[in-house]
Each structure stands twice: as structure tokens, then as C-alpha cells.
Amino acid sequence: MERRIEFQSEGETVVGTLYRPDGREGPLPTVIGAGGWCYTKEIVLPHVARFTGQHDVQFLAFDYRGFGESGGKRRQHIDPWAQIQDYRNAVTFAERLDEVDENALGAFGISYSGGHVLILAAIEPRLKSFVSVVPVVDGYASLKRDHGEVDFRLLENELLEDLRERFDGGGGTKAMSSLTPHEDRPTWPFPQAYEVFKVLKEQEAPLHEHWSTTESTQHLLSYSVFSFLPRIVERDVMMIVVSGDNITHVDLEIDAFNRIPSPNKSLKVLPVGGHMSLYSDRRDTNLAATHAAEWYRSTLSARSQHA
Template identity: 60%
Template sequence: MEIKVQFPSDGNTLVGTLFRPDGAVGRLPTVVAAGGWCYTKEIVLPHIARIVNEQGVQFLGFDYAGFGESSGDRRQHLDPWSQISDYKNALTYAESRDDADPDQLGVFGISYSGGHALILAATDPRVKSAVSVVPVVDGYNNMRRVHGETRFRDFENAILADRRERAKTGGGGNRIEFATQTPNEVLSVWPFARVNEVFTQLKLTEAPLHEHWSTLESAELLLDYSVFPFLGRILDKKVLMIVAEADNITAWDLEIEAFNKISSPFKRLEILPSVSHMSLYSEKTDTNIAAKHTRDWYATSFKK
């Protein structure tokens, strides 16, 4: 059963879809989830939610402020701390529902929000269980890798020029492409033609409100983003990290380094062989593998 919901977050109204197992009665463990770079709630999350529902766990996927159906004057702007605040407000909304168990709340994140899930596990005591899939864990090192030394300098210069323009004009700054078919010619945040191809297809088939660009300031904020200062604060939370062996986008070696720094003994690492970052979106068999690991983790980590 899918229920459209709305809830307040820092002056905005966020829109989400609550996936509740058919025939369920009473209060259920509830997971809140949002997506990665420029995602809307229709990308990947419904496929994860329906499999998670098989174990009697309900799942709330939502659009961040400024994305999809949610309000927000500054569209397509990714401030990770505002997004994390949206997550916390989603948890507040979930614990207020009479069909949710406020003592059994979890978070799910993938790619950029995979990092958010780790920070939430460290900073929000309501989170009992977290799943982090192919997370961004270190924005600066991630960007240096994917752009290479020459293009990374171009990337930094574009960000600096945008900051100077914003300071001069007081405006919202310039935009930058999410990804393009010609990454060596057109600057983007994630310079992979495959990213552009997959998300263009998702917009046509599943997520019509997806827009394939962000503010350039979003890229500047990404360079300052790191989960590492928070990992030692995850002491007693149950954390599953899922990484993809063929992931050349968010870099599975960085992800495993982050996993090893999580203090909690209640953690698990799943490495998906022959799976890439983008195949988690383009190949439902790969999506389902990650979803089943997620389902089984929540089934065992929430108390009965």
C-alpha cells in the first residue's frame, strides 16, 4: 500500500510516499529514506521499499526541499546539512504517526545519502538501524579521483568563479550539469557518460520530475563533505554498508575505509561482486540484491 504524505521541514513542505505492507495492522518499524545527487523519491527507493515491506517494515521515501514535489525556493540546490535536517524532520514526522513504532526507526541512504545515513546514525539517537549503500564518504577525494588532476583544477576554478559572482551580485549563482555524454568537453559534477545515460532513462520511465543539473554551489559544498569525523560516534547503532565491487564512481576502497572506522560492533559489510554504482539503478537484478540485503538487515536489527 502506497500513501502520499506531507510534513514540515525547516519552513518547507516535504512530500513523500509511505510504503506500508499490505494487510499490516498496528505500529510497525519505520525507515525513512531519500536519494543521492539530484534524485527524486521515485528513483530506486520504491524498488527497495517493496522488498523491505516483505519483512513487516514500512518505508518512507521523500523528496528533499527544492527537489521533486517538495517545496523550496532554491531548486536543485544540494546542501548536505539541510538534507540531513530534512531526514531528521522525516524521523520526527514518522514517530508522530500512529502506524509507526517510535522506538524502531531506521534510515536508508544510497550514494550521497548513503553518507547522510552514516551521519544520522552518529547524530540522531532515534536511529536504531541504518543502511548505507555505495555511499559518498569523502567529497574532496572523491571529486579529485573522478575528475583527474587536470579537470579537477577546472572544477575548482569554476566553483571559485561562481563564489565570486554570488558575492558580487547577491544572486543564487550558476548551475552545473549532473553528468553529460561528453565529460571531457562539458564540465559536470559526476563526469561519467553512463551516469547521464541512466538518469536520462530514469526520467523517461520512472522519475519525470528529475532534473539533471544542480547549483554550482552544491559542488562546493560537496568538496567540504566528509563522514569520517562522525564514524567514531557510532557506538551502539546497527549499521549495514553495501558496496559494489565495480564501483568507480564513489570508490569502494574509500567506503571500506569508512566502514572500518565505525566504532559500533553491530555492523556488517556486504560487497556485491560484479556490480557497479550505476547497475544498481539500471539493472533491477542488482537493485534487488541490495534490496534483499537491506530487507534482511532490518528484519534482524529491529526488535521483535
């Protein structure tokens, strides 16, 4: 069963979908999830919800402010801390619903939001169980590798020029990805990402827009989860990564995982076709969703007073 929900986040209306297993009554363990760079709630999240529902765990997916169906005067602007605050406001909304067991709340994130989930594990005590899929763990390190030394220097110059323009009331936009990254210098210079998200927009996520403010990329270069990881002590954390990932970089992700001191953590390295196959190949999406659902079953269901 799907139900449209709305809640307020910092004065703006956030829109989401609550996926509840059919035929269940009373409060259930609940996972709160949002997407990555320029995603809307229709990308990946409904497929994860389908698998969590098989274990009587409901899923609340939402659009960040400025994206999809949610409000927000500044569209397509990605401020990671604003997005993390949207997660926390979603928690406050969820814990007040009669159909939600507030003692059994979890979070899901993929790519950029995979990093957000690790930060939430450090700062949000109401959440107990976390799944982070192919997370961005260090924006600067990732983009420097992704663009290469020469293009990265040019990207930095573009961001500096945009900073000057914003001082005068301007500021530009940047493509998420493109077919000609050396010419366009999108945030993520991978033609495959452009092709995959083009199909997703046509088939699943019509409100997806493949661009952001240029300032968003500047925020990304200051983004890192590493200072938060030592604080993840009494949390249940699963990280799902992809062997050979050249977008968010599996070695950086595994380094982050190894720095989490919590004894109840799990790492899954999927032997699939790459970062983008989690979006383009439903078998790979389902494999990641299966691991996530089983993790929530084993961690959240045990906490639920209504199981």
C-alpha cells in the same frame, strides 16, 4: 499500500510516500529514506520498500526541499546539512504517526544520502538501524579521482568564479553528468550516469532534473563523514558497496566502514556491474534491496514492541 504524506521542514512542505505492507494493522517498524545527488523519491526507493515490506517493515520515502514534489524556493540546490535536517524532520513526523513504531526506526541512503545515513548514525539517537549503499564518504577525494588532476583544477577554478558571482547576487548551475564530461565538467563526469538517469526520468522519475546549483558542488568538496564515524557506537549499521566502484570508490567506503566502532555492523561487497548497475539493472537493485530488507528485519523487528 502507498499513501502520500506531507510534513514541514524548516518552513517548507516536504512530500513523500509511505509504503505499508498490505493487510497489516497497528504500528510497524519504519525505515526513512531519501535519495542521492539530484534524486527524487521514485529512484531506487520504491524497490527497496517492496523488499522491506515483505518483512513487515514499512518505508517512508521523501523528496528533499527543492526537489521533486517538495517545496523550496531554491530549486535543485544541494546543501548536505539541509538534507540531513530533512531526514531528522522526517523522523519527527514519523514518530508521531499511529502506524509507526517509534521504538523501531531506521534510515536508508544511497550514494550521497548513503553518506548522510552514516552521519545520522552518529547524531540522531531516535534512529536505531542504518543501511548505507555505495556512500559518498569524502567528496573532495572522490571528485579529485573522478575528474583527474587537470580537469579537477579547472573545476576548482569554475567553483571559485561562481563564488565571486554569488557575492554579486548571481551564481550558476552545473550538470549532474553529461556525455562529454571533459568539455562540460559536470559534477560527476560519467557518461554512463547521464544515460542511466535519462532512462530513469523517462520510465520512473519524471520530476528528476539532471542539474544542480554550482554551489552544490562546492558543498560537496567540503563533505566528509570521517569525523563522525567514531561516534557510531551503539547502532546497527550495514554498508553495501560494489566491487570496482569507480564513482564513490570502494576503497574509501571500506576504509570508512572499518572506522565504525559499533560491534553490530555488516559489510556486503556486491560482485555486480558497477555503481550505476544498482540503478540500471533491476537484478542488482534487488540484490542490494534484499540485503537491506534482511538487515532491517533482524535489527528493527527485534526492537519493535508490536512485532
